[in-house]
Amino acid sequence: MDKVDVVVIGAGVVGLAIAQKFSLHHKQVLIIDKNEQVGQETSSRNSEVIHGGIYYPQDSLKAQLCVRGKSLLYEHCQQYNVPFKKVGKCIVAITQQEQSQLNDILIKAKNNGVLDLETLSGGQLKTLEPNLHAHSGLLSPSTGIINSHEYMQSLLWQAEENDGFFVGNSEFIHAEKKQSGFSLTIKNNQDNTHSQIHCDILINAAGLNAQQCAQNIEGVHLESIPTLYYCRGHYFTYQGRSPFQHLIYPVPEKNTTGLGIHSTLDLAGQIKFGPDVQYINEVDYQFPANDHGKLKAQFVQAIRRYWPQINPEKLQAGYTGIRPKLQSSQQAFKDFAIYDESQHGVAGLVNLFGIESPGLTSSLAIAERVYLNVCH
Ligand SMILES: Cc1cc2nc3c(=O)[nH]c(=O)nc-3n(C[C@H](O)[C@H](O)[C@H](O)COP(=O)(O)OP(=O)(O)OC[C@H]3O[C@@H](n4cnc5c(N)ncnc54)[C@H](O)[C@@H]3O)c2cc1C
Known part of the structure; x- marks a missing residue:
């Protein structure tokens, strides 16, 4: 041919x-x-998260295509028997000071046409996720996971x-x-x-x-x-049963280069943490050899904020992915x-x-x- x-x-x-x-x-x-x-x-x-379309600036392609893509993807999964689960996601303010960020997220989501977010008090979060330590939160019921x-x-x-x-x-x-x-x-x-x-x-x-x-x-x-910037994210997996039923996301980092060290599930119920944000100079999927212990300590510190009972011994280096970013670490969205x-x-x-x-x-x-x- x-x-x-x-x-x-x-x-x-x-x-x-x-x-x-x-x-x-x-x-x-x-x-x-x-x-x-x-x-x-x-x-x-x-x-492997089917995102709601919550965080992106109004009218951006990321906002428009995520919201449209989400509904097309759920339809596709049903039609072609692709495994998925609408597990839902909790976005959490760990402290009272972070509460105002939840309000901002709620407004952003509405502007993007994401109208299904529910606000959660500390008490409601405790009922939903007894192992979670947080002040308040938002539930995104249309967030899901997929077998990519x-x-x-x-x-x-x-x-x-x-x-x-x-x-x-x-x-x-x-x-x-x-x-x-x-x-x-x-x-x-x-x-x-x-x-x-x-x-x-x-x-x-x-x-x-x-x-x-x-x-x-x-x-x-x-x-x-x-210009292209490589931005690596690391994942750590956790041995044993997941303490959470939902995906758990702390409020995102201010410049949205990443969404914070969150916890996600796969369809087998295995929990993982990450990805973090590390700009690198070339495509390299390896965990940093020298800084491995330091990286793990950073993960433990971030996870402890919303899950104080974490056992660091059960946290193990998983895999990495590299984002093809168009902004440097200093630039905005x-x-x-x-x-x-x-x-x-x-x-x-x-x-x-x-x-x-x-x-x-x-x-x-x-x-x-x-x-x-x-x-x-
Ligand atoms: C850490 C991380 C977490 C993410 N989490 C999520 C998430 O939960 N939900 C979500 O919606 N998105 C997520 N994403 C984004 C999502 O994974 C990417 O947007 C998506 O996979 C990009 O797909 P792609 O086909 O553009 O790129 P790729 O999957 O990279 O495919 C590009 C292909 O081009 C091929 N190629 C390159 N050069 C050549 C060449 N010269 N000739 C022939 N072939 C070539 C490569 O081999 C590759 O297979 C995440 C991304 C990262 C890095």
């Missing part, structure tokens, strides 16, 4: 959702990934049902702009050979490599490519960047930058947006 309608670079949750969307509209889609399997980077290194691997498989399966196909070990190298469409050079990472394919539409959903890929697409205005011809100057191309959280929740809404961008 030397020609397809659409090539999607990157088989993470966003690339797969986009591929599924185009395939439903009778486009033949090829999804390529430099790794052997789908979803081996950020999409399998996150909290089965979700990605369901997207791939749907794309394949509609004539799409995935090829792993295939690294995007370069795109030459043709009179109509693109001629792509793709490297086979197993035998280092190169091949060419032509496509009419090109989608760059390469996550942590999206900026690098954009630089290798002929015609893209280089000034339209935003930056939104998802979904750029089309009007930003980068190339017809038939969409570049996706900075798809950090809530990218998993937003994936189906991002796909809708991308489809409209090139097929309106």
Whole structure:
């Protein structure tokens, strides 16, 4: 095969959702990934939380696409038997001083169209979560958890049902702009050979490599490519039964680079803590070798504020994920960047930058947006 309608670079949750969307509209889609399997980077290194859409600035893409994506995702899970659970989330003010932040969150949520938050007194929280130490809180009943691997498989399966196909070990190298469409050079990472394919539409959903890929697409205005910052988050797992039934989030850190050391559950009921926020210079998923003890001590200190009974011996290094951020540690909120011809100057191309959280929740809404961008 030397020609397809659409090539999607990157088989993470966003690339797969986009591929599924185009395939439903009778486009033949090829999804390529430099790794052997789908979803081996950020999409399998996150909290697997279906977010409510609460924290993001009004009218931002993160707010709009999270709220829309959440309802699309719940529908998708039901339709395709993807395991999920609406466990609900408690956002907690641990001290009275933090109470005012809950009020701010409530207003932000309403502005974003999230109308189901319930306020909780200290007493109500105790009934809901007897092991939780907090002054007051908010309950988000529509927050849930999902099996992200089965979700990605369901997207791939749907794309394949509609004539799409995935090829792993295939690294995007370069795109030459043709009179109509693109001629792509793709490297086979197993035998280092190169091949060419032509496509009419090109989608760059390469996550942590999206900026690098954009630089290798002929015609893209280089000034339209935003600076990328790697921001690692660490997770610690906890042995034994979870003390909580809900996801527990302390009020977020002031600049929203992270949501605080929160506690989440997976569908097997296993509890984990994190992620924290650590800017790094290169993609490195390892826990910091020298600072491991220091990091654990920081986690214990943060968790003790809302769960004083934690036994530090049961807390163990889990895994990490890296956020492709568009803001440095010193800068304020930056939104998802979904750029089309009007930003980068190339017809038939969409570049996706900075798809950090809530990218998993937003994936189906991002796909809708991308489809409209090139097929309106
Ligand atoms: C710590 C952490 C916690 C998070 N928690 C949540 C959460 O609870 N809920 C939520 O909604 N979101 C969460 N997110 C965000 C969510 O995980 C991401 O937004 C989402 O996974 C991004 O998907 P993606 O497809 O854009 O990127 P990726 O999953 O990174 O996929 C990009 C793919 O592109 C491939 N690629 C790169 N370069 C090339 C190339 N040259 N050629 C071919 N392929 C290439 C990569 O191999 C990769 O598979 C979290 C993120 C992090 C880091």
